[in-house]
Amino acid sequence: HSTSGMRTTTTYPCTPCTPLYPPVDPRGPLYLASVLSVAEARLSPQWISAEHMRAPSWGPHLHRWGGAFPGSGMLDESLAFVPSARVAFCGDFVEGHRAGSVEGAYLSGLSTAALLSKALL
Known part of the structure; x- marks a missing residue:
């Protein structure tokens, strides 16, 4: 449901799942609304319009770039x-x-970081 143009999320408890997930913070929607307001103030009108930020988003759209298929x-x-x-x-x-x-x-980056750390220290 919607309250003053603000999107809210309804959660339902799942007894077997309860220990797995932390409780939902009821202030979440208010916090998100305040973050969105700050983002609008910082980004509008220079980078993006407030109307565009509030418009529904149809995504994410996944795209696999051509370099994802190595030739060698x-x-x-x-x-x-x-x-x-x-x-x-x-x-x-x-x-x-x-x-x-x-x-x-990611793992390659960690490995390289370890090698560089050893080489430089």
Whole structure:
């Protein structure tokens, strides 16, 4: 339901699920409305109109960019760090446990950060 143009969410308790989720804060809709007001004040009219911010959004729209389909194999992990050149590479294109995924890119970044930390300290 809607109150003065403000969207609200109704939640229903699920007894077996109750221990899994924290209680819903009833102030949530008021907090979200205040955040939206601040965002409107900061972004309007220079960046986006207030009407556009309040308009319904039809999304998210997912798009897989062309680079998501590599033409060649992944970069071997042993080649991703070249201390003599002071260069390191990380991303979903580096071979590893979850290469080719967002998680793989994250894990590659963590691995590269650890290697750089050791090399620089």
